[in-house]
Amino acid sequence: MATIKEVSQLAKVSVATVSRVLNGRVPVTEAKRESVLAAVAQLGYQPNVFARSLATNRSGGIGVIVNELSSPYYSGVIQGIESVVEAQGMHLLVSSGHAGRHLEAQAVEFLRQRRPDALIVQLEATSDADLIAWSGHGLPTVVLGRYIDALADRCIHLDNLKGGYLATRHLIDRGHRCIAHIAGKPALKDARDRLAGYRRALHDAGISYDEALVVEGDFMEEGGQAGMQRLLARDLGFTSVFAANDQSAAGALLAIRAHGLRVPDDISLIGYDDVLLARYLFPALTTVRQPFVEMGQAAAMLALSALSAGDSKEVRRQFDPVLIERTSVAALQS
Amino acid sequence: MATIKEVSQLAKVSVATVSRVLNGRVPVTEAKRESVLAAVAQLGYQPNVFARSLATNRSGGIGVIVNELSSPYYSGVIQGIESVVEAQGMHLLVSSGHAGRHLEAQAVEFLRQRRPDALIVQLEATSDADLIAWSGHGLPTVVLGRYIDALADRCIHLDNLKGGYLATRHLIDRGHRCIAHIAGKPALKDARDRLAGYRRALHDAGISYDEALVVEGDFMEEGGQAGMQRLLARDLGFTSVFAANDQSAAGALLAIRAHGLRVPDDISLIGYDDVLLARYLFPALTTVRQPFVEMGQAAAMLALSALSAGDSKEVRRQFDPVLIERTSVAALQS
């Protein structure tokens, strides 16, 4: 691998000059510039990133931590991040947190050691306080999927309350009055917000909130299925269900079917997220979309803007959920 | 950020000694070792990876390129890779190739500049020849999802012919004799192999191959749907279909349903891959599983073994497809 020194010799200039033409900024005589470029081409020279990083104290890397690399939620986000990070000539260092508080801290530590120029984290088990502490520690950090007051300008998130409202409202608009809810883990803000949206929509429509109609799920198929079973067992006569995410909805669908009921004929079902499988469920799931890829892009732009003070903060931080109508919700004949 | 020199001063030893206790191998007096460790702890010292890389010419990173980061196929693979790479204290540099020949080459170049210690590539558009050329270029490269003779010991792949055989055979075992096939893009070896497996199973069962029963798909929902429509239009009386991957199967399912037929009552359907959505389809899709995560792990182990000559080559390179029975295939009453 050729070094800058070899280039400088071949081009008959100093290494400083080579560095200059390669890194732009400073003016260099046209003749020398060309001679350098020629030498670079001839040698196939590529700067050694380690040496450069050592000298500049910049790695050119953006660290990313998500709960689960293989989850349909986060992979969309990563894709969004990658597209903008790479377009800037920077690269991605990824690591997963596996939704464990300890593991998440470990992942952060792990990436921090690699000295990325910025960090983008989508953490589940970590507390707001820890997040605040970490991001104060020198490394520009953007928080994905969570809103923290103290870090307001570094948070990319979606208004889950609005999303919950949207979903519930859609059901109400279709004539439903008795609406059940399969919530997510109450420890998660997302889950609580969606529930809050559900309650508000109910309230706004003059429907009183009935605790018996909401069960706790876990954002996974099993929880959705179990929750639905409990709901069904209570025999409350609900005509529709809002599941806190698509995966719970898929589980709920199974339970409904096992109970001998049909969607949407007997029970209408609405999910949340709009991951790939929502389209494939039968009936295709009406749901509330989270723009994962766009949020990933925004996160990356925010991270990048923290580096080059140039980019002003015109990055969108708050995203809106949008209703995607498919066929799992039926209008109730009144 | 503390440097090794500061540690050495605090511990009252030379930097060399600090380096030694931190990097193992060489013997160091217990007293000094402890004093160094204490100093490290006190200062919260963390070696500067750039300086280290510059000196050792090793980055500690493994580069990974897949077609699409957000695809359910590749994200499983990445997860597998990550788990073993990180367990070795190394990190992951990811980039996507977006299935374009030019883009793939670009991604490789991009990662190569970051000087990972090894590369794991899952490429679609790139030719075998290019792959061979690249991997000869100094950087240990493992090829995922493709078998290339010249790179035999660096390829992790699944026997797709066997998989195609398995799927078709399952249908035959259930009494089906007239079996259609929605193939993948013929440009892809995976697709051709699955088709070959289909043909061989037919042949072994004494069923003659009928060209009219196979249509070209594209490994995506649209292709599966369109292909199924064409098949249905030909009115050939087939009782079952083998789709080259789950996504095509999902599309086919839509078309079958739109045609007023039911799965598996009227037509049995089998997919390939066993991605998440297979379980959620209705009816749940019988399919052939590719162990993505395990393959990713194997790829990582192979990459790692190329670095530390220690690990012998006991890494599994060839994986077997396994049939996952769900409910989209019915036995044919004869």
Add this chain to the structure above:
DNA sequence: TTGTAGGCGTTATCAG
């Protein structure tokens, strides 16, 4: 077993 010192490839400072 330990310390000294040179080198890894760049960038950046500072004279010319």
Add this chain to the structure above:
DNA sequence: CTGATAACGCCTACAA
């Protein structure tokens, strides 16, 4: 505008 040269932080002969 250009060229020396000193960092950058660590590893590793080599010598002691």
